[in-house]
Amino acid sequence: GENVEQHPSTLSVQEGDSAVIKCTYSDSASNYFPWYKQELGKGPQLIIDIRSNVGEKKDQRIAVTLNKTAKHFSLHITETQPEDSAVYFCAASRTGFQKLVFGTGTRLLVSP
Amino acid sequence: NAGVTQTPKFQVLKTGQSMTLQCAQDMNHEYMSWYRQDPGMGLRLIHYSVGAGITDQGEVPNGYNVSRSTTEDFPLRLLSAAPSQTSVYFCASLDGSSYEQYFGPGTRLTVT
Numbered sequence A: 001g002e003n004v005e006q007h008p009s010t011l012s013v014q015e016g017d018s019a020v021i022k023c024t025y026s027d028s029a030s031n032y033f034p035w036y037k038q039e040l041g042k043g044p045q046l047i048i049d050i051r052s053n054v055g056e057k058k059d060q061r062i063a064v065t066l067n068k069t070a071k072h073f074s075l076h077i078t079e080t081q082p083e084d085s086a087v088y089f090c091a092a093s094r095t096g097f098q099k100l101v102f103g104t105g106t107r108l109l110v111s112p
Numbered sequence B: 001n002a003g004v005t006q007t008p009k010f011q012v013l014k015t016g017q018s019m020t021l022q023c024a025q026d027m028n029h030e031y032m033s034w035y036r037q038d039p040g041m042g043l044r045l046i047h048y049s050v051g052a053g054i055t056d057q058g059e060v061p062n063g064y065n066v067s068r069s070t071t072e073d074f075p076l077r078l079l080s081a082a083p084s085q086t087s088v089y090f091c092a093s094l095d096g097s098s099y100e101q102y103f104g105p106g107t108r109l110t111v112t
Helices: none
Strands: A004-007 A012-013 A017-027 A031-039 A044-052 A056-059 A062-067 A072-077 A086-092 A104-112 B006-007 B010-013 B019-025 B031-037 B045-051 B054-057 B062-067 B077-078 B087-094 B101-103 B109-112
Touching: A004 A086, A017 A086, A017 A104, A031 A062, A031 B010, A044 A056, A044 A062, A086 B087, B006 B087, B010 B019, B019 B031, B019 B087, B045 B062
Parallel strands: A012 A104, B010 B109
Antiparallel strands: A004 A017, A017 A072, A031 A044, A031 A086, A056 A062, A062 A072, A086 A104, B006 B019, B019 B077, B031 B045, B031 B087, B045 B054, B062 B077, B087 B101, B087 B109
């Protein structure tokens, strides 16, 4: 089955810096890669996703890149703000399935 | 539009007791899932359903039962609670066209 590894487990940055979180996956048939943000005491919330027919996707300060050959994808947050502090999860699945396999999470701390 | 709701928010059980975690969604989504979240392990899929009357096992189904009699509701039953089931449980429903999963606020379960 699919296995998703996520690094780093914790990331501390200064406000205004960029943050990068990386994930690798094992199942070459996976073609849907979402990223979730989880704030304390809440459920995960989708912030951006990418499908395998696209190499990069941007939404304001957030971008995701996908390298299918190397089987890795990354989340990029630019101009970080204190409200970006949260736990971020990557996930992978085959389109048409809801069986998401999650990474272990990255705790991002943005200091003012 | 309440999205995905879960009850209770917190629960303490003794080993061997049974209980049902409730989940409901008002978005008319066919797909629903249950995940558990443990420290350092991300979210793991317990059971999922692709429509009323249809359920299937996920990655960690042992000790849990589900049923889906309506589109709106997807309860998770623990027949005989064990300390290993201490976790935070999240229910999610999937938009079948966008593949976005909407998570509920979670139920924190402690088994003593």
